[in-house]
Amino acid sequence: MQLLNFLYLLASVQPILATSLINFSAAAGDNPSTLGILDLEEARGDKISSNIADLYAKLGTDSKGTAALHYHRKEGYIRAEYHALSNKLEDDKTYYIGYKFSLGVIEESLMIFQFKAYEGNDATTGGANIPLSLEFKSGQLHFQYQADYSAQREPQWSKTLDTDTVYSAGIVIHTGKPGWVEFYFDGEQQTFSTSKSTKLVANTWDGRNEPKFGAYRGEAVEINTYVYNVQIGTELSDIEEAAGLTSSAGGSTSTTSATSSAASVTATCSWEGHCAGASCETYNDCSDDLVCTDGACASP
Numbered sequence: 001m002q003l004l005n006f007l008y009l010l011a012s013v014q015p016i017l018a019t020s021l022i023n024f025s026a027a028a029g030d031n032p033s034t035l036g037i038l039d040l041e042e043a044r045g046d047k048i049s050s051n052i053a054d055l056y057a058k059l060g061t062d063s064k065g066t067a068a069l070h071y072h073r074k075e076g077y078i079r080a081e082y083h084a085l086s087n088k089l090e091d092d093k094t095y096y097i098g099y100k101f102s103l104g105v106i107e108e109s110l111m112i113f114q115f116k117a118y119e120g121n122d123a124t125t126g127g128a129n130i131p132l133s134l135e136f137k138s139g140q141l142h143f144q145y146q147a148d149y150s151a152q153r154e155p156q157w158s159k160t161l162d163t164d165t166v167y168s169a170g171i172v173i174h175t176g177k178p179g180w181v182e183f184y185f186d187g188e189q190q191t192f193s194t195s196k197s198t199k200l201v202a203n204t205w206d207g208r209n210e211p212k213f214g215a216y217r218g219e220a221v222e223i224n225t226y227v228y229n230v231q232i233g234t235e236l237s238d239i240e241e242a243a244g245l246t247s248s249a250g251g252s253t254s255t256t257s258a259t260s261s262a263a264s265v266t267a268t269c270s271w272e273g274h275c276a277g278a279s280c281e282t283y284n285d286c287s288d289d290l291v292c293t294d295g296a297c298a299s300p
């Protein structure tokens, strides 16, 4: 009887614990490593293991002084991304991914989200390399789908965006071959131009598929992009904030002005505990533009 009660309790608690897989907020000062593996590449195949001044992803502020995970790449460098949930996703499951971001620049072939296949993406198995992606082409952000190894990434939805503007994306992926996807932008569910529906039947599982957030390609220019929230879970409610699904997302004028004046005061250090004087081992440990000099964060 005691054991049975315990098992009932466990069964009722487990789904709640399992639901939110990632909940990153730059405003809350969450360590970016909660997003997974930092993936930095100067040229293709030329990886570096931690942040440097010309290539990084670390907590800082956007151009308006709002706390953000700042991805920075020197012109010519190819990749600054976080690779989330390595070896954690499964076939025949529904995952909700919320992503709040802004762009310092919009550049041809800049990809800001990938649902990348790490297995089965070869000629023999026939899976796509990047089944789903958000990529800029001809000045517009495209939600793209690549069906298999030999297929192109085909636009399913497109929108013209502005720089220095915060956008929210919600990507719902049911893993499978085929599975399906749904897409929210700025809190509104979108219709795919190809399926003429809010649902797109798609091959979303090649054996090991995982999300990546940041900046890939678009290497003709210097890139700065900013990520405010990433939420991944197994229910729509898990991504409310990052996908902009809450009606109060805008906030009132009074709180906005209070926030911006507070932010401007602290703009040079948005990552508490990693400000000037804090101990550090590398540049990565220091907020914003601070550098690590003789074991302490300091102005560059």
Ligand SMILES: *[C@@H]1O[C@H](CO)[C@@H](O)[C@H](O)[C@H]1NC(C)=O
Residues within 6 Å of the ligand: 020, 023, 025, 028, 237, 238, 239
């Ligand atoms: C995510 O974290 C925030 C705190 O930063 C918390 O308020 C919120 O409830 C969390 N959301 C989920 C879905 O766990």
